[in-house]
Amino acid sequence: MIRGIKKQFDNQLLYFIGYFAWGAVGLLGIRLIEPGPMRTLCLGLVILYGVLFAVSAKVSAAWKDICCLVQTITVAALIALNSGWGVFPILYFILSAEVMMAFSQRKGLLWIGLFALFTAGIFVLVAGWQTGIITSLPYIAGYLFFGIFASAVAQARRERDKNSRLLQELQNVHRKLQDYSARIEELTISEERNRLSREMHDTLGHRLTVVAVQLEGAQRLIGENPEKSVNIVRTAREQIREALRELRGIVATMREPLQVNIPLRKALPKLIDAFEEATDFQVHLTIEDDVPNLTKAYRLTVYRIVQEAFTNIQRHAQAQNIWARIFLKEDHLVITIADDGVGFPEQISEGTFGLVGIRERASHFGGTVHLESRNGGGAQLRVELAVPKTSEVCETPVRGAKDD
Structure with a gap:
């Protein structure tokens, strides 16, 4: 005017x-x-x-x-x-x-x-x-x-x-982008809630259901066989403790890690150090020199995918070693995470909630997820993400061993 x-x-x-x-x-x-x-x-x-x-x-x-x-x-x-x-x-x-x-x-x-x-x-x-x-x-x-x-x-x-x-x-475009960003944020929050609800149902729900059944059995046996009842209660207590640990893990996952503010070459080794300290796994990490610098949202996606993959291996693989490799292939960032565990039953390879969560995260960057058997035994997860065009190439290599 x-x-x-x-x-x-x-x-x-x-x-x-x-x-x-x-x-x-x-x-x-x-x-x-x-x-x-x-x-x-x-x-x-x-x-x-x-x-x-x-x-x-x-x-x-x-x-x-x-x-x-x-x-x-x-x-x-x-x-x-x-x-x-x-x-x-x-x-x-x-x-x-x-x-x-x-x-x-x-x-x-x-x-x-x-x-x-x-x-x-x-x-x-x-x-x-x-x-x-x-x-x-x-x-x-x-x-x-x-x-x-x-x-x-x-x-x-x-x-x-x-x-x-x-x-x-x-x-006008700026206002539309702000509205679009707000809608995307709401959608992301909704999807994250759905993922967490599935995670809690898959872990806490299962364990608490088992505990409820065990306590009912202990209640019936408390008069007839007190010793067996005590053992059942002891087992239920361990289940509850495990459920608490899983709950803490879910809560920790909900928080944005401090490592997301630093490059992946520094953030992932910190994640691996903490994972190795809490478990008996030996993790071998390789990030190729041509991997570009990434936006904060992209780094967080990669970080969460690796984190969830480690958690799935810890729960199901019965492995001793993990090989994680990140490299650039044409216009895609490729993440491979392999283990030397027992592998996976074919009928549940694509249906576990861990893979669903990884697939949801990958989809935000036009990614694909594949679970396959690893040569030499175990399983390998392969995730490919589209690389942002605004990325710049990193120069500093990272310590680690090549994937076997």
Whole structure:
């Protein structure tokens, strides 16, 4: 709205200056003519020029050409009727600016050429070739100057309007992106909740169900076989402790790890150190040199995939060694995590909740997940993620052994 008001003010200012110049030239030109019919005729032509100047701002393009043509002939008549040259050629200055702002530059210059032709032609008819041409040159130069200056002003205004439109479009796109980001965040939170609910159902739900059955059995045996009842309660207690450990693991997973703020080459070794300290596994990590730097969201996805893969191996694989490798293959980041455990039953290879969670995380970056048997025994998880185009290549290699 402010830009519209400013544009309207600029237009009004330009037309005010045009009217002022028209009035000043008309007043001075009429005073230089002796009283009589000639002065009356010239006054009528000056008024006609002013009326057409006012009307031309509100008519269509076709009528604007007609208005400019009539104004051109009107000024030519004023110049011809005033044998002492006078100031009437200055009216072409106003008209030069008007045509350059109203039409294309090529068409505006053609109009200015017509003004120059009328001016020089009348001067030559009145004073001869040499005097007429020389006298007309300053006026023609003035036409060109005012025309080119007006064209530059018009171009600057068009660029300003274009920039204003682009800015408005960018602001609209920015608002849409903010809304989209908020919706994505809500969707991500919802998906994370669903994943956690499945995780809790798969782990805590199972263990607590077993504990409930065991306690019911212990209750029935407490009178008949107290010793067996005590053993059942002891087993149930271990199940509860294991459930608490799993609950702590789920809560820890919900927190964003501090390592996500540092490169994967530093974050994953910290994760592995903590995992090796808490378990009996030996983890071998390799991150190839061509792996690029990644955004925070991308790093968190890779970190969580590796973390969940380690957890699945700990629960199901009965392994001793884990080989983790991250490398670049064309436009995809590939994560392979292999173990030397017992492998997996084919019928549940794609259905465990651990794989579902990994697949959900990978899908955010156009990724795929495959679980396959490893040569030499055990299983291998292979995850491929699309690499962001804005990534930059890392330079620092990481310690670790190659995958066997």
